[in-house]
Amino acid sequence: MSVAKRKDAHIEKCLNDPDIDRRDSGFGDIELVHRALPELDFDQVDTSITFLGKKLSFPFMLSAMTGGTSNQTITINRNQAQAAEECKVALAVGSQRVMFEDKKAEKSFKLREFAPSVPLIANLGAVQLNYGFGLEECRKAVKVLDADALFLHLNPLQEVIQHEGDRNFAYLADKIKSIRAKLEVPLMIKETGCGMSRDDYQLLINCGIKYIDVAGRGGTSWSRIEHLCNKDESNLGLAFQDWGLTTAESLEEAEPFMDKLFLIAGGGIRSGIDLAKAMGLGASMGSAALPFLKAALESKYEVVKLIEEYREQFKIALFLTGNKDVRMNNDKHRNR
Numbered sequence: 001m002s003v004a005k006r007k008d009a010h011i012e013k014c015l016n017d018p019d020i021d022r023r024d025s026g027f028g029d030i031e032l033v034h035r036a037l038p039e040l041d042f043d044q045v046d047t048s049i050t051f052l053g054k055k056l057s058f059p060f061m062l063s064a065m066t067g068g069t070s071n072q073t074i075t076i077n078r079n080q081a082q083a084a085e086e087c088k089v090a091l092a093v094g095s096q097r098v099m100f101e102d103k104k105a106e107k108s109f110k111l112r113e114f115a116p117s118v119p120l121i122a123n124l125g126a127v128q129l130n131y132g133f134g135l136e137e138c139r140k141a142v143k144v145l146d147a148d149a150l151f152l153h154l155n156p157l158q159e160v161i162q163h164e165g166d167r168n169f170a171y172l173a174d175k176i177k178s179i180r181a182k183l184e185v186p187l188m189i190k191e192t193g194c195g196m197s198r199d200d201y202q203l204l205i206n207c208g209i210k211y212i213d214v215a216g217r218g219g220t221s222w223s224r225i226e227h228l229c230n231k232d233e234s235n236l237g238l239a240f241q242d243w244g245l246t247t248a249e250s251l252e253e254a255e256p257f258m259d260k261l262f263l264i265a266g267g268g269i270r271s272g273i274d275l276a277k278a279m280g281l282g283a284s285m286g287s288a289a290l291p292f293l294k295a296a297l298e299s300k301y302e303v304v305k306l307i308e309e310y311r312e313q314f315k316i317a318l319f320l321t322g323n324k325d326v327r328m329n330n331d332k333h334r335n336r
């Protein structure tokens, strides 16, 4: 199956199987400590941050989803880009590998005209560095999007479950380190729904990486998606559908390295309250993908509406925990 066709099949499964979203990223067990006397004027609460040198209205990124040749991928990316611009949030695109297989797919990644002022993040699979990709392809991905940074995504579970997946993840850290040293924009790393552990953070810090989207377990399950796409009779994809560290656990694993990392909490962030909890655990920003898929297929306005919901909830959570800005204090949460 071509990369473009596979991307469309993923979207179809995500839209039609409600259990793709596992709805348990660990935030149910975390409570932000309520302040009855917050000593703040709600209207003065400042949710803004600066990310990659650009001001965002709150610490949020529309996470990587798609790109390709079909009308639906073009629609999704453009609606997301226009909404990101209107709401002043960041946008990461889906894997750009597809445009190296079919040049026509570049069109779906030409988004700068729709989002002139916000951070746009390019995207390739890190494992492709073991399958012929290198600095040239990374630069090309950045150039087509006119991106502020590049994500290399890590998806070892998805690749082993996928029929004919790219399974050689050996010696990738050295290759990541070398790309990081030469690329003109920041190199960022993301998982895709299984989270990150202490050893991963240490390895990535050794590679010179600062920006990491932990993309933990509890939201979108790629193992389940691949199971559905492959008509996997062995049920392998189902056996691993809840594999990994939750997003909350992934943030806790990063505790020793907080001063060296800019952590993005992705994976099952389903509200501005989840985002506030993630920030309470040390994240500098949050991201979400699946909740925005249906909205992005409909219109820019549906995406804007959803982003605004997240932002309002986040602002209220800051207010109710006595935080006048996003520098949340770690002792302002407790596990239930």
Ligand SMILES: Cc1cc2nc3c(=O)[nH]c(=O)nc-3n(C[C@H](O)[C@H](O)[C@H](O)COP(=O)(O)O)c2cc1C
Residues within 6 Å of the ligand: 010, 011, 014, 063, 064, 065, 066, 093, 094, 095, 123, 153, 190, 191, 192, 193, 215, 216, 218, 219, 220, 266, 267, 268, 269, 287, 288, 289, 290, 291, 293
């Ligand atoms: C339809 C869809 C397509 C995705 N495609 C990509 C991709 O191409 N590259 C990538 O790095 N992550 C991809 N992801 C993973 C997301 O960026 C995100 O890390 C993950 O879904 C966890 O966030 P969520 O629970 O909010 O969906 C995709 C997610 C969805 C739902």
